[in-house]
Structures are given as structure tokens and as C-alpha cells.
Amino acid sequence: MFSDLKGKKILITGSTAGIGLAAAKAFAAQGAHVGINGRQPSSAIGAVLSEFDGLAGDVMYFAADLNQSAECKKLVDEFVAHFGGMDVLVNNAGGLGGRDGLENIDDAFYDRVMDLNARSALMMTKYSIPLLRESAAQSGETSCVISTGSIAAREGGGVGAGIYAASKAWLHDIHRNWVKEFTKDNIRFNIVSPGTIDTAFHEDKPSELKANIANSIPMKRFGTGNELAPSFMFFASHACSGYITGQILDVNGGQMCP
Ligand code: NAD
Structure with a gap:
């Protein structure tokens, strides 16, 4: 089904663990050339590569630490x-960046969260x-950007x-703008929007809270990275x-039906 992914050159940010790693392995299984990324030095990544x-x-x-635009370039x-x-x-790098109430938030907190989730995707896409324009021109098909959004958006x-x-939400919306600017170049933009997925993202939560969250999901469990991966492959495959661009695909076990 995804046979046209063979030989495609695919860069996935934030892919040493969790959803990004599951997507990277799924693309590699199809015969793609896959670039993975994280902040760790190459010397610490042997187990991931294996x-x-x-x-x-x-x-x-x-x-590369994508909180910094120079590192994106x-x-x-x-x-x-x-x-x-x-x-x-695939703009997948992201995370909570901290949890605090509005009255405690300062500029450093704001910058950290926005740099990781918004600016990183903006700069990665810009560069x-x-x-991607060249890829589409050469293939006569579309190239694409896929970003990992969130049910939180x-x-x-x-x-x-x-x-x-x-x-x-900023990321979900700026994709709509990019559709207007770059569809003429045959570049598509789509979002995979996870619900609650069992990754390090939730490692700070006590098990009782995790059980309560799982119970609130119609499917009564967290999703897995492997259950997200086919959605990335679907959007990557011309x-x-x-003919699909500017869309958000929610993968959330029924947690929200927008
Ligand atoms: P994760 O913590 O397992 O993976 C995060 C990845 O991003 C890691 O590879 C990490 O090395 C990398 N990373 C973090 N900061 C980085 C930086 N500054 N520069 C480069 N790489 C960086 O978490 P995950 O759950 O797999 O999250 C992946 C994406 O999914 C994130 O964008 C997250 O916001 C989103 N998401 C996750 C959930 C969930 O429930 N797990 C829900 C909605 C959205």
C-alpha cells in the first residue's frame, strides 16, 4: 500500500524515542532513506540505531537542538x-516544556515551550x-510536510x-497558511494529531492518574507509537x-471527536 515510500528521503525531527522513532522505523521498513534527530550526541545513539x-x-x-533556529538550518x-x-x-520534535499555572509563567517558560513546539517547526519548514519544491518538480508528484499536532490544540x-x-494550535493553524502559499509548488501540509500516547511524554504522571486518563478514553487505554505510524505513512505517500492537504488526522481512541 505504501510502496511509493521506497527510496524517499524523509527527515523526522525528535525521533530518538516515542512517536517519532516508531514512525522512522515504519518508514525504514518501507525502504525509505530516513534521517532521525534528537539532542543527544551521536555516541549515545547506538541502541536507537540498532x-x-x-x-x-x-x-x-x-x-541538533531545534529550540535554536541555527540548529534547524x-x-x-x-x-x-x-x-x-x-x-x-516530519516536524515531530515537541513536548510539554514544563507545567505551571498562568500566574507563575515568565518569559523564559513561554520562550522554551514556544521555541520547542512552534518556532522549531517554523524554521525546519522554512529551511x-x-x-521540497525541488523534490516535487523532479518527481512530478507532491512532496510534503507532516507535523505532529495534539488533541490539546x-x-x-x-x-x-x-x-x-x-x-x-498555532502549529495546526500555520499549516493552513502554508497551504495557501505553497500548493502552487506541489507541497502538501498535513497534521497527525495524537490523543494520549504511551511515551516518555507522560512519565511524570503517577500510575493512578494514568489509569484515570485511560478510563476516560472510549477505548480505555493509551495509544502506542506504532498505532500512529501508519498515519504518517499515509500523508507521506503521494x-x-x-489530493489531501491542510488536514488534521486525529488518532486518539475516541478521546475527542472534533
Ligand atoms: P518523547 O519524549 O518520547 O519524544 C520526544 C522526541 O523529541 C525525542 O526523540 C527527543 O529527543 C526529541 N526532542 C525533544 N526536544 C528536542 C529538541 N529541542 N530538539 C530536538 N529534538 C528534541 O515524546 P512523544 O510523545 O513521542 O512526542 C512526540 C511528539 O508528539 C511531540 O511533538 C509531542 O508534543 C506530540 N504529542 C504527544 C502526545 C502523547 O500523548 N505522547 C500527545 C499529543 C502530541
């Missing part, structure tokens, strides 16, 4: 130097656009996570979604 052993595609790790430059172009960008997030939720 998870790609035996998969049809190839993988390369690129260390460096990541794109290094990816292209290695793979020779880019067909798909990738020329490559739709419902406001938990108490203390307001800036995180707003940063994801054969599957070449």
Missing part, C-alpha cells in the same frame, strides 16, 4: 549533504521548502499546559494522499 537493523531502508542520525544542511535532497519533512490542554496547547 532498532533499524534488518529494515529495508537506511537511517542516519543527526544531532544545520540539521537540514546535514540531511541534504548526506541524502542529496528531501522528499518529506526545507526549497528542497483542540481542547486547550490540562491545567498548567496552556502554552503547550496553544503552541500546538499515492495515498496526493
Whole structure:
């Protein structure tokens, strides 16, 4: 079904664990050339890379802290130097960045959360656009940007996570703007919007709270990274979604039905 992903050059930010790693492995299993990214030095990433052993595609790790725009540019430059172009960008790096009430929030807190979830995706997309434009021109098909949004963007997030939720709503919305600017270049923009997924994102929560959250989900459990991966593949595949852009796909076990 996803056979046109074979040989595609796909960069996934924030992909040393969780949802990003599951997506990266799924793309590699289809024979794609996959760039993974995190903040850790390359020397610390051996176990992650070994998870790609035996998969049809190839993988390369690129260390970059995407809170900084210069690092976004460096990541794109290094990816292209290695793979020779880019067909798909997945803006997945993100996270809560801290949890605190409005009255305690200061500029440093605001900047940290917005830089990680909004500015990083903005700058990654900015530096990738020329490559994605070139990819589409050469293939005669579409190239694309996929960003990881959040259920929080739709419902406001938990108490203390307001800036995180707003940063994801910002991401959902700026995709709509990019559709207007870049559809002429045959670049598509879509969002995969997870509900509550069992990753390190929730490691600070006590098990009783996790059980309560699971119980509030119609499917009565958290989702997994592997259950997210096919949605990224669907949007990355021109054969599957070449006429789909500006959309948000919610993968949330029925937690919210917008
Ligand atoms: P995770 O903590 O397992 O993975 C986060 C990844 O991002 C890691 O690879 C980490 O190294 C990387 N990362 C963090 N900060 C970075 C930075 N400054 N520069 C580069 N890489 C960085 O979490 P996850 O749950 O897999 O989260 C992935 C995405 O999914 C995030 O954007 C998150 O907001 C979103 N999301 C997660 C959930 C959930 O329930 N897990 C729900 C909605 C949205």
C-alpha cells in the first residue's frame, strides 16, 4: 500500500524515542532513506540505531537542538549533504516544556515551550521548502510536510499546559497558511494529531492518574507509537494522499471527536 515510500528521503525531527522513532522505523521498513534527530550526541545513539537493523531502508542520525533556529538550518544542511535532497519533512520534535499555572509563567517558560513546539517547526519548514519544491518538480508528484499536532490544540490542554496547547494550535493553524502559499509548488501540509500516547511524554504522571486518563478514553487505554505510524505513512505517500492537504488526522481512541 505504501510502496511509493521506497527510496524517499524523509527527515523526522525528535525521533530518538516515542512517536517519532516508531514512525522512522515504519518508514525504514518501507525502504525509505530516513534521517532521525534528537539532542543527544551521536555516541549515545547506538541502541536507537540498532532498532533499524534488518529494515529495508537506511537511517542516519543527526544531532541538533531545534529550540535554536541555527540548529534547524544545520540539521537540514546535514540531511541534504548526506541524502542529496528531501522528499518529506516530519516536524515531530515537541513536548510539554514544563507545567505551571498562568500566574507563575515568565518569559523564559513561554520562550522554551514556544521555541520547542512552534518556532522549531517554523524554521525546519522554512529551511526545507526549497528542497521540497525541488523534490516535487523532479518527481512530478507532491512532496510534503507532516507535523505532529495534539488533541490539546483542540481542547486547550490540562491545567498548567496552556502554552503547550496553544503552541500546538498555532502549529495546526500555520499549516493552513502554508497551504495557501505553497500548493502552487506541489507541497502538501498535513497534521497527525495524537490523543494520549504511551511515551516518555507522560512519565511524570503517577500510575493512578494514568489509569484515570485511560478510563476516560472510549477505548480505555493509551495509544502506542506504532498505532500512529501508519498515519504518517499515509500523508507521506503521494499515492495515498496526493489530493489531501491542510488536514488534521486525529488518532486518539475516541478521546475527542472534533
Ligand atoms: P518523547 O519524549 O518520547 O519524544 C520526544 C522526541 O523529541 C525525542 O526523540 C527527543 O529527543 C526529541 N526532542 C525533544 N526536544 C528536542 C529538541 N529541542 N530538539 C530536538 N529534538 C528534541 O515524546 P512523544 O510523545 O513521542 O512526542 C512526540 C511528539 O508528539 C511531540 O511533538 C509531542 O508534543 C506530540 N504529542 C504527544 C502526545 C502523547 O500523548 N505522547 C500527545 C499529543 C502530541
